[in-house]
Amino acid sequence: MLKMLSILISLVCAAGASALDGAEILEKVDRNLAPPSYELYRKLINIEPNGAKKEYVLYTVKKGKDRVAGVFLSPASDKGRSTLRLGENMWLYIPNVGKPVRITSLQSVVGGVFNNSDLLQLDYSDEYDVVGLEESDTEYILDLKAKTRSVAYDRLKMWVDREKIMPTRIECKTEAEMLIKTLYFKEIQDFGGGFVRPAVIETDSPLYKGYKSILMFAKLKVRDFPDEVFTLTYMPNIESLR
Template sequence: MKLPILLAIPLVFSLFTFAGSSHADTLADAKAIELLEKIDNLYQQENSHAVMTMEIVTADFSRSMTLESWALGLDYSLVRILEPKKEAGVSTLKREKNMWNFLPKINKVIKVPPSMMMGSWMGSDFTNDDLMREGSWVDAYDVVLSETDSLYTLDLTAKATTVTVWGAMQIVVTKDNLLPIRQTYFDEDGQAMREMRFSAIQTFGDITLPTVMELVPLNKPGNKTQVTYNSMEFDIDLESDFFTLQNLKKRR
């Protein structure tokens, strides 16, 4: 979710900024942080349950899976494959700083070591590290806000104290609904490495968000992973004791 190779979006001027105005700079900083917090929290509600389809496309093959997920803030999550039948029951559990996979064919729980964090998750373009993300972007990145007539652009640069895979990010947000349409990740050398594209806005209860996320690795032509949320519910009855190794091993 990061850049000095910027996306080709014309940045007309920074929000609320005027030359020589420290008060305007403060307003711009506050607006940037407020918008970043909104985007950061979009898919990180206090508790949630979802069913989604994940399509993985490479230059050589494509495959589709149906997944079910539960999440409690940033610290707890459980994702289980429902289909195809041959992979049903394969699951991933996150509890705070720990992560496990369950492989039903061999009836084995495997703890994911730190050395495997950048490995592919379920054969997709997402990594184990994507699921293990902790903390907020506001704490980890400095942010600069720019705008055009219809878009806000948030340029994020990792703070010196931040330990992260991505040195920078750029998030493009529409002004009319304050929802993201594109997010680019950059390595520490400023090279754009992958891009997330958001579409198909829907409302679930009181929450409106894009229901399709397409992750494209820019260094792998022909590859992409698309996640489509089929259903979502928030503020459900969910506690931390749901996220156990015993529950990880349940098939459905």
């Protein structure tokens, strides 16, 4: 009897899940990856074909749909370097140079496979429309198209774990479907506060053969910030939020 009940519940859940349309799946992916406003620490590791590594630690804060800011905590050569995104506007502040300069989403602040857009990422559902949805027993496969031309990758193909509604792999492509890089989401971890998400994103790119970048996540916390934190004038002070 219990077994039959369990099968019935599974079928109802499956039916409910498949009833989700692409946009709803994408919004669920966003909310499962992070709350709308948060702070978090990330470690970026660039690995060269000969095994050489270079590591960066960043502190990032985000508010709502279009505000993200971050500051590098290490290494010493990059410490204090901060980035700000306000909608489609992006700036970089380098302590030695002193004044924020506008940057583009395609540039890389630190070199390597990750670019500014990856480090200052907004919710996927804010930047992309779902233009295709395929389903298998275990996965959704979403075809995403950028809402504006200012987004770094025009097309994304996202593999989503059907049970956890969590991405497992994302291919980032140009408008002409040329693959720029692939993100692999790994090591599901409980961050507390109800957030269970991948703690590691690995990236490789056919443009950087043999190179790999790894982004590791820690101390993801729900936190609200005043709007004034996400301004050009505040950029030199982002580290004081920690």
